[in-house]
Amino acid sequence: MPVRPLALAALSLGLAAAPVLAPALLSPTAAAAGSKRASIGNPVQGNLGYNAFVEHDTTLGSTEAEGPVATGGNLAFGSGYNVSLHNPGTFTAPGDDHPAALVVGGRIDYAGSSPDGVLKVLSNGYTKIGDMTGSLAVDRDVNNAQVNTQVVAAGTVHNSVPRIEMTLHQPTASVGPAPGLIDFTTAFEAFRERARAMAGCAQNVTLLDDAGHPLPDGPYPPGTVGHLTLTPGRTNVLHLTGRQMNALGEINFHNQPTKDTPLVIVTDTTAENGVFDWHNPNTAGISGPQAPYVLWDFPDATDLTMSSGDSLEGTIYAPSAHLKDLNASNIEGDVIARAYDAGPLVHGTSVVAGELHYWPFDAAIACEDTSPSPSPTGSPSPSPSPSPTGSPSPSPSTTLPAPTPTGPGGELPATGPGPALPLAATTAVATLTAGTALLLRRRRQRKH
Template structure:
């Protein structure tokens, strides 16, 4: 019976080890449109938004409260494609919280154009007016509670929308659930294998181990027919004064930039480079992915072509240049308001939604290049010309290293960084704002772009379980040996 129990124990331990091996997290391939489920909104904000200046050409969805400036336009070109159940027009402006008239510019008028409807989740502090003093139907205005039809500040529409429709939230998108998906997708895209090389005007690759100086001009040649991925630290991105595209992104050749801001604790002040060779026609096929950023400020620079995908970040726009693409952020300040209601010119948000699929092969997280001034890994001593480099000899009787996990194993959406040959790097957890889906485990900053040669801990778990079970069988067998 004891021997039977020992074999059962062995089987259980081996099953447990096998299950552990089958579920061990690894890097994930990604395929799909990262904005899937956006319901056609060009600007999507999970929490609060300040629309200070100047306009968006498409529709806007805000999960929290709205504050607005002296003259902001929504839906300049299109009211969007989402129509709530029972409504006659698309929802051009969705406010999940309330409209904060008191914090808005005293002279503020936010116009919702193209006969778009407005949805307000919490009407506290607002009066919705759709009739004039004679009881005749007029275009709907949303004013401070108790204020008159043409009072300021106000949100005004170019269509009559019934009062009950404005406050009816039936069938509206769940932005919290959508942003949980956005964060997962952003993390998965962050593991996409890098396949874009920055080069100078002569075609020589720029240094990626020690970085490149401020004011650098770079050229990019995209590989046609596949997703092209470039990975940069925030500092490296700001050191580029100009990026020239020698050929252009399109629906089959999208361009993705994964921006690592861990070196500045998720804070990034962005000086947008000149983007030569691309325009609004290519913007639907360009994505700027900020998986770990929590605070982004666009300080100055050229117009940005492509979608800003920063589902954990508060984006503050201080730049009068335009954004040509969708905006996906946790919180948005498009032109901060001063106490007297004056506003910083934040430019326009043009309607160029991301319109293709990203299809990339995931890789095990590899160390990111260090920001300038960080400690770099020692430069290896070069091998003499003509000499054959040999591996470091293994000491006599040393334990042989386990075979590395084969490349191409199925990978999970949130990869666990695997250690290098010198030992595993610690995982840097970025918890993100409270209540927004937890942290993003990001590759730690490290000098150089080094290959990951670490051994999976699963192999050790299996070997340990097997050894433990075998020892148990052996001891039980010795206890039952008859005496002579």
């Protein structure tokens, strides 16, 4: 901590150095170093409740999303993909009377879709398309009878393929063009900032081996089983390297995440240059009901491929990454990604990806921030009676009330109105007191 050099000086120089550590002279930053608190809130706030929320282009190759989908770029799709199987969401465009279950900020990419592609928008949800170039919304069949609305390629007719079809009659003018319905750019600026903030959270949980010993800091052996016990009532944070993540065969939960006990798993892909081929571990002890309280943060990933693994419980938070799902197992949570391929298309045929289940992330993240603190400002005066002038006011992000440990590995809750006297300062004051007593005793001895 920043006060350590001053503490050493006090112990070696005695009375002359002791006044340097007077509490009034310690900057708030120095007193609270290592104790900053980051309140991030719900990291997915701004996704408007969409199961998949994507900044740029999306390919929905296979198989289905149980909730609504929004993409800021163009959309391609496979031979049979369902959107909003169970829930159309809550975001309703101005003038509409049904939720926008599918939002496309760009245009429909028919050439990039399967030749026989049919994307169904279910649960009475609407489709909103920003750029209708190359598309036509139709609500009449070839016999001019009114039918449920479809979006087909320009120059074609009802029931042609590739197409998007709704399960109700949506006014064709409501389909689009509907540009700027959602501000994806601003949303993703916030998402990336939150991803970096969570990467700065201090780790406060530890993976243990079968014998109850902490796993090593370095690489894990392939197939490692990690045991995890969460501390109730706080955000639990686990940091892994990409190599450690892929070596984990299983994370065994000894208790379950909840709304007030969420888990954030931060994966650092620096060693992979942001290009990460992910083999996600089995998560024993949790399932869908716990998924809203687990978040997989990839703050520096730019290309993230889900290659294999069991069903993933929780939200994938990769706002700077192109996420490619090649894994037939399901994702139970939200997807936040720069671009998204749910089963990429190869020559019009999709790679089988898992379903996207609608378990929206639903917890607020708050943690101890390990990002560097500003250096203490000003030099304290060494005079015996200094005046504490020019002391900076404490910043909410860097100054905490006096911490009280809650136990091994616990967070430090606020318990007082201002910075506590550091241990080093207490030691110095004790040294000052002892030195003064010794001096007085020697003076008395000389008089006698």
